[in-house]
Amino acid sequence: MSTSLSLDLFCKVVDNFGDIGICWRLARQLQREHGIAVTLWVDDMRTFQRICPQVDMAAERQQVDHIAVRHWTSQEGEFSAADVADIVIEFFGCDIPPGYIAAMAQRPERPVWLNLEGLSAEEWVEGCHSLPSRHPRLPLTKYFFFPGFTEKTGGLMYERGLEAERLAFISDPAAVAAFLSSLGVRQTEAAAMKVSLFCYPYAPVAELFAAWCGGEQPVTCLVPEGVASDAVAHFLGQAAVPGAVRSEGALTVRVLPFVPQQDYDKLLWSCDLNFVRGEDSWVRAQWAGKSFIWHIYAQDENLHHKKLRAFLQRYAAGGALDDFSLCWNGVKGGASAGDWPALWQALAMAMPEISAKSSEWQQKILANGDLAANLTKFCASLR
Numbered sequence: 583m584s585t586s587l588s589l590d591l592f593c594k595v596v597d598n599f600g601d602i603g604i605c606w607r608l609a610r611q612l613q614r615e616h617g618i619a620v621t622l623w624v625d626d627m628r629t630f631q632r633i634c635p636q637v638d639m640a641a642e643r644q645q646v647d648h649i650a651v652r653h654w655t656s657q658e659g660e661f662s663a664a665d666v667a668d669i670v671i672e673f674f675g676c677d678i679p680p681g682y683i684a685a686m687a688q689r690p691e692r693p694v695w696l697n698l699e700g701l702s703a704e705e706w707v708e709g710c711h712s713l714p715s716r717h718p719r720l721p722l723t724k725y726f727f728f729p730g731f732t733e734k735t736g737g738l739m740y741e742r743g744l745e746a747e748r749l750a751f752i753s754d755p756a757a758v759a760a761f762l763s764s765l766g767v768r769q770t771e772a773a774a775m776k777v778s779l780f781c782y783p784y785a786p787v788a789e790l791f792a793a794w795c796g797g798e799q800p801v802t803c804l805v806p807e808g809v810a811s812d813a814v815a816h817f818l819g820q821a822a823v824p825g826a827v828r829s830e831g832a833l834t835v836r837v838l839p840f841v842p843q844q845d846y847d848k849l850l851w852s853c854d855l856n857f858v859r860g861e862d863s864w865v866r867a868q869w870a871g872k873s874f875i876w877h878i879y880a881q882d883e884n885l886h887h888k889k890l891r892a893f894l895q896r897y898a899a900g901g902a903l904d905d906f907s908l909c910w911n912g913v914k915g916g917a918s919a920g921d922w923p924a925l926w927q928a929l930a931m932a933m934p935e936i937s938a939k940s941s942e943w944q945q946k947i948l949a950n951g952d953l954a955a956n957l958t959k960f961c962a963s964l965r
């Protein structure tokens with residue numbers, strides 16, 4: 583694809599970090615690896631700033647890491663055909679301004695228009711990936727682009743240098759120690775089994791903490807600020823602010839600052855087990871080569887249970903991970919349902935085997951190429 587292409591990526595932040603997390607990652611990869619001039623339109627600068635501290639929350643327009651960032655403040659506004667990029671992506675069905683859509687139809691060479699969807703391991707995704715949808719009135723067609731785990735989907739985001747960067751980091755114990763120390767983690771805490779915790783507030787964190795407290799294995803649980811705050815504060819006996827720490831039995835819980843997105847990978851690489859959630863952290867955990875437990879975003883009518891089972895079936899890591907994951911997500915069942923000490927013991931025993939299989943899984947999901955490359959190829963095929 584030519585280096586002169588422009589791309590407008592529209593992101594509405596719902597109530598979490600994932601939407602901007604995914605769009606920010608994609609924007610940078612499209613710019614770095616494909617030479618595309620990306621403009622990221624984002625409505626919530628505060629959330630953006632949490633994952634990317636360089637962002638100036640007050641700026642209407644700014645340049646961050648070679649990406650033009652625009653604060654998307656309203657659906658109003660006049661746009662001309664010259665304002666429209668070669669490729670237009672709306673993330674997760676966010677409504678782009680009607681004036682912009684009208685301008686898209688005025689552009690002599692129509693832009694390629696994609697709706698980038700959320701990730702699911704379910705089979706129906708293959709049938710919907712790349713489907714066109716004609717605009718009811720204007721001469722425009724929008725295409726649905728689905729990330730996914732098979733060759734009939736758009737694949738997953740994976741930057742070119744990621745594995746080399748991970749290997750360099752984990753093979754340098756001093757770098758790992760310095761990173762953990764920069765987050766306030768003490769050496770004694772780092773010597774225990776290290777677990778990062780990122781989940782929704784309704785995860786059974788208190789039950790898991792109790793199992794860890796009473797277990798044989800020393801565990802250090804590292805929790806970024808704002809995650810499961812009530813359960814963490816309850817365990818700590820104080821507010822869950824960065825630096826807060828408490829040990830009981832075999833468990834130490836430490837609150838970390840919420841790290842910039844680029845450091846979040848390092849946190850995953852530094853730990854032995856990662857609890858992740860939503861979409862972006864879940865995908866990053868799959869590249870981290872460690873065992874992970876996914877907390878899925880809850881949906882009405884327990885639709886997310888189906889999605890969770892679809893993933894566990896594809897991932898095929900076996901009984902202990904499945905049992906733990908189902909219970910962590912409130913899907914009851916299995917002999918150990920609710921018995922957190924038993925669930926934990928089984929998972930801890932299975933972890934070396936689960937981690938050992940991770941590179942096999944990575945090869946499988948990468949066989950289809952990465953999402954940014956697939957997306958640019960798809961756009962080229964439509965131009």
Ligand code: TRH
Nearest residue numbers: 598599600603633806840841842843859860861862863
């Ligand atoms: O924030 P999330 O719950 O986002 C979710 C999903 O995107 C989901 O699909 C969507 O429907 C829902 O929001 C509304 O979890 P996710 O996707 O893992 O995104 C978190 C981002 O935050 C990710 O880019 C990693 C980043 N992060 C940091 O940068 N620093 C941190 O300390 C932590 C814990 C996360």
